[in-house]
Amino acid sequence: MLDRIDHVGIAALDLDGAVAFYARAFGVAPSFREVVEEQGVEEAMIRVGESWIQLLGARGPDTPVGRFLSSRGPGLHHVGYAVGDIEAALARLKAEGVPLIDERPRRGSRGSLVAFAHPKGAGGVLVELVQP
Amino acid sequence: MLDRIDHVGIAALDLDGAVAFYARAFGVAPSFREVVEEQGVEEAMIRVGESWIQLLGARGPDTPVGRFLSSRGPGLHHVGYAVGDIEAALARLKAEGVPLIDERPRRGSRGSLVAFAHPKGAGGVLVELVQP
Numbered sequence: 001m002l003d004r005i006d007h008v009g010i011a012a013l014d015l016d017g018a019v020a021f022y023a024r025a026f027g028v029a030p031s032f033r034e035v036v037e038e039q040g041v042e043e044a045m046i047r048v049g050e051s052w053i054q055l056l057g058a059r060g061p062d063t064p065v066g067r068f069l070s071s072r073g074p075g076l077h078h079v080g081y082a083v084g085d086i087e088a089a090l091a092r093l094k095a096e097g098v099p100l101i102d103e104r105p106r107r108g109s110r111g112s113l114v115a116f117a118h119p120k121g122a123g124g125v126l127v128e129l130v131q132p
Numbered sequence: 133m134l135d136r137i138d139h140v141g142i143a144a145l146d147l148d149g150a151v152a153f154y155a156r157a158f159g160v161a162p163s164f165r166e167v168v169e170e171q172g173v174e175e176a177m178i179r180v181g182e183s184w185i186q187l188l189g190a191r192g193p194d195t196p197v198g199r200f201l202s203s204r205g206p207g208l209h210h211v212g213y214a215v216g217d218i219e220a221a222l223a224r225l226k227a228e229g230v231p232l233i234d235e236r237p238r239r240g241s242r243g244s245l246v247a248f249a250h251p252k253g254a255g256g257v258l259v260e261l262v263q264p
Contacts, residue, residue, distance in 0.1 A: 049136025
């Protein structure tokens with residue numbers, strides 16, 4: 001059911017600083033940046049093979065990423081898996097008793113459909129499903 | 133310099149339980165399992181596209197993954213990037229002032245060379261370089 005790792009989401013205290021660090025340390029640069037106001041986040045998307053590194057900057061302290069940064073500090077935030085049928089994938093997680101943050105898929109970036117499952121039901125990992 | 137996401141390492145309190153959960157919830161299963169005694173870890177490797185999900189079970193509380201589980205709980209532990217030249221990649225990280233856990237590459241699984249960089253120097257992310 002998992003086609004590939006679509007992206008690894010990494011929370012950054014300073015998005016510009018993180019982008020500059022990845023350029024210097026790893027020789028990679030974002031293909032694009034995008035503000036997603038309804039998520040309170042700015043994303044810098046770095047292509048790595050068939051996946052992305054998604055650097056995440058909070059648009060304020062009272063946002064999901066802002067609260068994550070306050071409680072856990074910067075670092076690995078979530079993993080996004082590409083799936084062919086997000087409705088079927090969500091139904092399967094639900095049947096497994098995994099609490100869903102998004103009961104229904106919603107619009108993500110680049111015309112995708114996305115949905116998050118709660119880390120409590122998934123071994124502590126915040127999982128995002130992405131149907132490209 | 134980063135060819136692909138080689139793997140995402142996920143610390144599990146109960147490796148057998150995590151493997152069973154991934155089978156039920158995501159329909160995926162390990163290609164192999166491996167005990168790495170010198171790291172105090174057992175790994176279950178699940179293929180996803182060109183990458184792996186690496187489920188990590190601690191071989192005791194006083195191991196790197198055991199200490200991580202005690203302090204942070206289960207969840208995302210590290211990300212491994214495939215590189216073509218691990219010596220050059222390490223030199224670049226060192227020049228950037230990133231503290232290295234492994235100053236020199238060491239033998240990883242499947243005949244690879246691996247080295248870890250410290251999360252303190254890399255935006256809170258424990259990074260593993262993998263030269264296949």
